[in-house]
Amino acid sequence: MSELTFEQMLEESFKTIHSGEVVEGTVIDVKPEEIILNIGYKSDGILTRYEYTNEPNVDLTTIAKQGDKMEVKILKVNDGEGQVLLTYKRLAADRGNKRIEEAFNNKEVLTAKVAQVLDGGLSVVVEEVRIFIPASLVSDVYEKDLSKYAGQEIQFVISEYNPKRRRYIGDRKQLIAAEKAELQKKLFETIKEGDVVEGTVKNVTDFGAFIDLGGADGLLHISEMSWGRVENPKKVFKVGDVVKVLIKEISGNKIALSLKFDDANPWKAAAEKYAVGNVVTGRVARMTDFGAFIELEPGVDALLHVSQISKDHIEKPADVLKVGEEVTAKVVDFNDGDKKISLSVKAMFAPEPKEEEEASDEDVVSVNIEAVIASEQEEASEE
Numbered sequence: 580m581s582e583l584t585f586e587q588m589l590e591e592s593f594k595t596i597h598s599g600e601v602v603e604g605t606v607i608d609v610k611p612e613e614i615i616l617n618i619g620y621k622s623d624g625i626l627t628r629y630e631y632t633n634e635p636n637v638d639l640t641t642i643a644k645q646g647d648k649m650e651v652k653i654l655k656v657n658d659g660e661g662q663v664l665l666t667y668k669r670l671a672a673d674r675g676n677k678r679i680e681e682a683f684n685n686k687e688v689l690t691a692k693v694a695q696v697l698d699g700g701l702s703v704v705v706e707e708v709r710i711f712i713p714a715s716l717v718s719d720v721y722e723k724d725l726s727k728y729a730g731q732e733i734q735f736v737i738s739e740y741n742p743k744r745r746r747y748i749g750d751r752k753q754l755i756a757a758e759k760a761e762l763q764k765k766l767f768e769t770i771k772e773g774d775v776v777e778g779t780v781k782n783v784t785d786f787g788a789f790i791d792l793g794g795a796d797g798l799l800h801i802s803e804m805s806w807g808r809v810e811n812p813k814k815v816f817k818v819g820d821v822v823k824v825l826i827k828e829i830s831g832n833k834i835a836l837s838l839k840f841d842d843a844n845p846w847k848a849a850a851e852k853y854a855v856g857n858v859v860t861g862r863v864a865r866m867t868d869f870g871a872f873i874e875l876e877p878g879v880d881a882l883l884h885v886s887q888i889s890k891d892h893i894e895k896p897a898d899v900l901k902v903g904e905e906v907t908a909k910v911v912d913f914n915d916g917d918k919k920i921s922l923s924v925k926a927m928f929a930p931e932p933k934e935e936e937e938a939s940d941e942d943v944v945s946v947n948i949e950a951v952i953a954s955e956q957e958e959a960s961e962e
Contacts, residue, residue, distance in 0.1 A: 596620050596663070598653050601670060606647040611638045616649060622663050626651060630666040633707065634694075668707045675706030676742055683740035688754065691735075693728045701728055703735070703749065710737070712749040719755045762794030763832070772826055775840075780820040788816045790824060790836055797834035799824060804838050806845055807877025808864070845878040846918060853881070853910050853920050858927070860907045863900050871896040873906055873922060881920035883908055888924055 596602060596618070604616030604624055614626040626649075628639055643649065652670040656663055682689055682705075691710070695702040700713040712735055714725060739748035770776060770792075778790035778797065787800040799822075801809050809815055816822070828835040853859060853875065861873040861881065870884040883906065885896055893899055900906070912921035 596653050596656055598656055600653045601650060602653060603648060603650050604665070606643050606645055606649060608645065609640050609643050611640055614639050614643050614649075616651065616665065618651070618663065618665075620663060622657075622661055624651065624653075624663040624665040626665040626667055630654065630664070630668055632668055633704065633709070671707035675708035678706050679708050679710070679737055679747055680740055680742070683737040686736055688734050688736055689749075690732055692732050693730060696725050696729045701725060701733075701749075703733070708747060710735075710747045710749045712751055716748075716750045716752045719752050719759065759794065764794075766792060766794030767829075767832075770826055770829070770834075772829055774826045775823055776826060777821060777823050778836075780816050780818055780822065783813050783816050783818065785812065788812050790822065792834065795832065795834060797824065797826070797836040799836040799838065803827065803836065805877060806839055806843060807874070845876050846915070849879055849920075850913065850915055853879070853913055855910050855913055857910045858907060859910060859922070860905060863902050863904045863906060865902065866896045866900065868895050871900050871906075873908070875920070879920070881908075881910070881922045883922045883924065887911070887922065887926070890925055890928060 602618050602624075604618040606614055607617050607623065608615040612628045614631070616624045616626060618624045628637055631637070631639060631642070649667065650670065651665040651667050652673075654664040654666045654669070681687070689705055691703040691705050693701050694704045694709075697711075700711055700715075701717060703710050703712065712733075714722070716738070717725060717728070733751055734754055735749040735751040736754065737747065738750035738753075739746060741747070776792055778792045780788050781791040781796060782789045785801075787798055787804075789796045790799055801812050804812065804815060822838075824836040824838060825840060826834060827837040859875055859881075861875040864872050864874040864880060866872070868885070870882050871888070872880045873883050874880050883896075885893055887908075888896060888899060906922075906924070907927070908922035908924045909926040910920060911923045911926055912919070914920070
């Protein structure tokens with residue numbers, strides 16, 4: 580039996596490797612674009628940046644150092660130059676596939692950073708496996724601009740797992756919907772009509788504002804924003820405002836809100852302030868053909884009938900009044916139940932004095948001014 584040469588003994592001391600085999604190597608050198616490993620073979624293994632990760636422009640010197648142990652997969656035993664090509668990302672992807680499969684089967688909630696914002700959705704990476712989250716599954720509401728998610732960590736579940744087509748679909752929408760359903764349940768268990776709660780303005784429209792109460796949205800209608808008039812909700816509220824609101828009504832999943840707190844109700848003291856005979860001052864809020872509505876204070880309007888604007892005949896209020904003009908008049912009727920007040924400028928004027936004449940008691944005629952005003956109002960309303 581012939582003796583083995585030194586070269587033959589050296590050759591036999593190295594292990595045999597095959598493409599696809601997973602081996603452990605020791606880092607012997609690191610460059611920004613490649614890692615060189617001793618894998619116990621006659622040639623060292625080369626791990627390029629491209630085969631380490633899908634992330635662009637990674638400096639491998641920040642990833643590994645001499646002496647580190649790494650598990651890698653044999654990509655090619657000989658790259659044509661006697662070097663062994665290694666891959667880490669494909670090994671990680673293989674393991675990642677198993678990880679994604681387990682998460683899919685167990686409906687596990689995964690957390691990952693958004694790697695890329697695409698036109699149609701988001702791309703995230705879990706253990707070197709790219710998962711696509713379509714725009715329709717990013718949120719429970721339509722979001723035109725997804726750029727705010729760039730670099731954010733988000734949670735999702737795997738809704739589709741197809742390794743043959745390398746199709747992995749994530750779903751964030753169902754998590755948000757489930758969380759909101761739970762919050763809504765807790766909210767409705769704790770609130771009741773008459774409660775004062777804090778919320779955040781979520782959206783403002785021409786007819787009102789939607790307030791996020793932490794589990795459900797409530798509608799603050801324009802008519803409930805103030806005891807006074809609100810012409811445009813968008814001039815009063817903006818998205819993000821924090822407000823305290825009164826829960827006026829709960830009907831199923833609908834919540835009606837109000838800012839008309841009882842302690843600020845101007846009609847509480849109206850009977851005394853606007854008693855019949857009192858002289859008051861207000862501003863013209865709006866006009867119709869039959870009269871002008873005078874705002875005495877926010878939430879309290881009074882009617883100045885066209886027949887009571889002046890001693891002279893007036894066709895319509897706009898002939899002598901304009902919106903915003905200040906008017907002083909006398910209260911001639913107060914109806915607390917219907918929240919109605921009637922004013923008269925005409926009643927401010929005393930009857931014209933007559934020449935003094937000697938007369939007997941039976942020649943004196945008594946005139947009830949308020950009765951005359953009431954009669955004129957009645958005639959006007961019949962017309």
